[in-house]
Amino acid sequence: NGLEKDPLAETQVSQGITTVVLGADGESPWPIGEFLHKIRQAPAALNIAVLVGHATLRRRVMGNDYRRAARLEEIAQMEKLVEQAMREGAIGLSSGLEYEVGSYSTTEELIALARVAARFGGFYMTHIRDEADRSFEALREAIAIGEQARISVQISHIKLGTVGVWGKSAEAVRLIEEARRRGVDITADCYPYDAWxxxxxxxxxxxxxxxxxxxxxxxxxxxxxxxxxxxxxxxxxxxxxxxxxxxxxxxxxxxxxxxxxxxxxxxxxxxxxSMIDSDIRTFYRQQWVMVASDGGVGMRHPRAAGTFPKVLGRYVRVEHWLSLPEAIRKMTSLPAARLRLADRGSIRSGMKADLVLFNPTTVIDRSTFSDPQKLSEGIEKVFVNGELVWDAGKAIGARPGSVLSR
Missing domain, CATH: 3.30.1490.130 (D-aminoacylase. Domain 3)
Structure with a gap:
């Protein structure tokens, strides 16, 4: 949690981010309740929600003996931990199936844990098992988990990351669209870079x-x-x-x-x-794909500081991949709906005042691979819960962020 060292989160707030979700890719704090208590005692400049991580649960139950399928009794123990996490304020379950700890799990294990999260109104967010040559097989697994666990699914940072699957984004879209027509509540997010x-x-x-x-x-x-x-x-x-x-x-x-x-x-x-622009464009043009950075405080990738201004400045203003209203929807009401934040994501009476004032003619990213922390331009003011946190290129110092839970 980089917010402990940098609660003002300038690389995030400066690009208009008002809410972050921690615990992605299967790794999360533990225990969730204790972590959220600390956040409430020392809030950040932005709002925080947290997922419970599948890999974190595996290590809690299996220790260093995780390079195998979990036994039934171990899955039962993990189910209890998911229930504990959801009761303590987690908004869902995450997995990172391409990474070491999660990669040894079976689909059945994930379905069992996802069912518990679903009982508490949570969703399942996954870095799928393969983002390369076996991407479609991995997408099918995520869809199967959603269907069998009866849980909403979020595909993290959807991509086609090797030469063998370049240009096949339309096929991935068809696979997801077919699942959506069958009633699977599946959406995805994407960052605007051709490198992971x-x-x-x-x-x-x-x-x-x-x-x-x-x-x-x-x-x-x-x-x-x-x-x-x-x-x-x-x-x-x-x-x-x-x-x-x-x-x-x-x-x-x-x-x-x-x-x-x-x-x-x-x-x-x-x-x-290892991605190509045409695939990124295809994904962003789907109404169920939202904008997300997959970034964090101190991260050595330009997406951590530049994602949202890049979409607005390059993909909207210059490339015309998206209209401005559609891009804004992908950054606000669409992710708020996925996170089930009923009082955020839209500007209307009674909603929480998480607001961004930006100049659509100047907003642009400035972070690069050689200077990944360089702040964006064109985001004039940012309000979190009605309080100004960013003004004229500087952090105000205010820390009005809330913990967002179910």
Whole structure:
């Protein structure tokens, strides 16, 4: 929770964000009630809601023995923890099935936990099991969880992240539209960048990280080593903000050899430039896809500071991908409806005054991959719960944010 160190959340508030959802991708604070109590005692500049993380539950119940399917009695224990979290104020369940802890779970385990969240009016938000060559299989799993658990589903940061699935966004849309016609309440969010930010090991879904053939395939899938940039590497600080291709050349080794060595040395966080604009455009043009940053305080990806102004300045004003009213809907009333925030997301009498005043002719992102924390321009004023928190390019210092729960 970067808000503990930076409760003013300038990279978020400066782009017009008034509410953040913590606990995405399967990782959340625990216990939820204790965490929310601390937030209420020391509020941030913006509102906070929290999901309970599937991986967090797995570790609580299974400890370090999580590299397997959970037993029935372990699933039963996790179900009790979901109930506890929902009673303490969580708004739903999240999963990160491409990541280490969650990747070993079965669909049946997820359905069981999602059913508990559904009983309390929660929704299921998922970083699906594969965002690359097996994206469609992973989407089908998310849909099946929604159908069988009778729970609303949110696909986090929908994308097609390898060469083999580039240009197939229409197929993904058809899959989701078919589910929606069957009555599955499924929506998605998307960030406006052609590059993701994650751990280096997600490049190798078969987990054979030190196998040269697997590493070679992984780099080919994202278009080559030039498309992978190291953002954080504890063992090799000199690698940061350089591409695998660049580092490999300087070391006189192959990118595959470098990849394997980095994994052996403890891994790294990376940016992978592996999506294409036409797919991003197709997703944003769906009425059920909203704008979200998948970012956080201090994150070394420009989406953390630039997502919303980029959509308004580039995709609305310059590229005309979306109309201004539709873009605003994707940033306000649509996500508020998914989060079941009945008193937020629209401007009308009786609603909470989370308001943004911006200039549609000047609003633009300024964050880049080399300067990911650079603040956006054109967001003039931001109000949270009726109190001014951002004015003329500066944080006011006010911290009127609320905890938002069911």
């Amino acid at each position: 930010h994650s751990t280096i090991t997600v490049l190798v879904p078969n987990k054979r990280y030190e196998d040269p053939a697997s590493a070679e395939r992984a780099l080919a899938d994202v278009g080559g080593a030039a498309n992978i940039t190291i953002t954080e590497c504890a063992a090799h600080k000199d690698y940061e903000f350089r591409t695998l291709e660049e580092i490999a050349k300087s070391k006189g080794v192959s990118p595959v050899e470098l990849f394997i060595q980095i994994v052996k040395d403890g891994g790294a966080s990376v940016i992978g430039k």
